[in-house]
Amino acid sequence: MVNWLHSLFYDPARGWDPISVQYAQEYGRIAAVDPQIVSRFVDTVGELRGKRVADVGSGPGHYSLEFARRGAEVTCVDISRNYLAMIEARMSHEGLSAHYALGYMDSINRITSGNFDALFSNVAWNYCMNDWSFARNLLQAMRPGGVIMIRETNEAYVPRTGGYSRAVYWLNDTIGWKIGHPRPPHGRIAEAFRRAGPCEVSVDYSEPTVDIVTVRSASR
Numbered sequence: 001m002v003n004w005l006h007s008l009f010y011d012p013a014r015g016w017d018p019i020s021v022q023y024a025q026e027y028g029r030i031a032a033v034d035p036q037i038v039s040r041f042v043d044t045v046g047e048l049r050g051k052r053v054a055d056v057g058s059g060p061g062h063y064s065l066e067f068a069r070r071g072a073e074v075t076c077v078d079i080s081r082n083y084l085a086m087i088e089a090r091m092s093h094e095g096l097s098a099h100y101a102l103g104y105m106d107s108i109n110r111i112t113s114g115n116f117d118a119l120f121s122n123v124a125w126n127y128c129m130n131d132w133s134f135a136r137n138l139l140q141a142m143r144p145g146g147v148i149m150i151r152e153t154n155e156a157y158v159p160r161t162g163g164y165s166r167a168v169y170w171l172n173d174t175i176g177w178k179i180g181h182p183r184p185p186h187g188r189i190a191e192a193f194r195r196a197g198p199c200e201v202s203v204d205y206s207e208p209t210v211d212i213v214t215v216r217s218a219s220r
Helices: 002-009 021-030 035-045 062-069 081-093 105-111 131-140 162-175 188-196
Strands: 052-056 073-078 099-102 116-122 142-153 199-204 210-217
Touching (some): 035 116, 035 142, 052 105, 062 073, 062 081, 062 116, 073 081, 073 105, 081 099, 105 131, 131 188
Parallel strands (some): 052 116, 116 142
Antiparallel strands (some): 142 210
């Protein structure tokens, strides 16, 4: 609710950008692809060549670029025009291309054409406005039988310090109201997909502060 109200006043389509050019450049220099995450994604999705893949919360585009190198038709979804400009420059430098969708991740079905074969999101889930509706929106963006892979740090990753932080996490944990970008409770992402609609959900909780959730949308 609170984040939705915020989005009415801060619209990236009207020029608002939460990421400065300087920060985008600094983060872009240190952001690195984890080969194990890429291998897991490819093993689950299969050969990426020719598949429509959305990188949701793409940031500086390090994973988007890797998927494009493997022949995927990539759509980069991000709230920052500066990040998307960075990705486009990197793609062009390598003779690659992608689609660029500017806006809140929750609006994926409005700012993209949907019908994706695969969807990937790495440590970006916490930026959605509402965990439950976001899972529904992601499922709606998939073709039947498509694969979603989410890797997200859960609330154990960030210590709660001070009354404000504890209140923010309590609201998100108990009634699903998000103020800012609290990490989801452990298990929340998987549960959100199970409630969202027909799909198969598998989880990897081997790291106590990280939830890796893989979803296959129902075949119709």
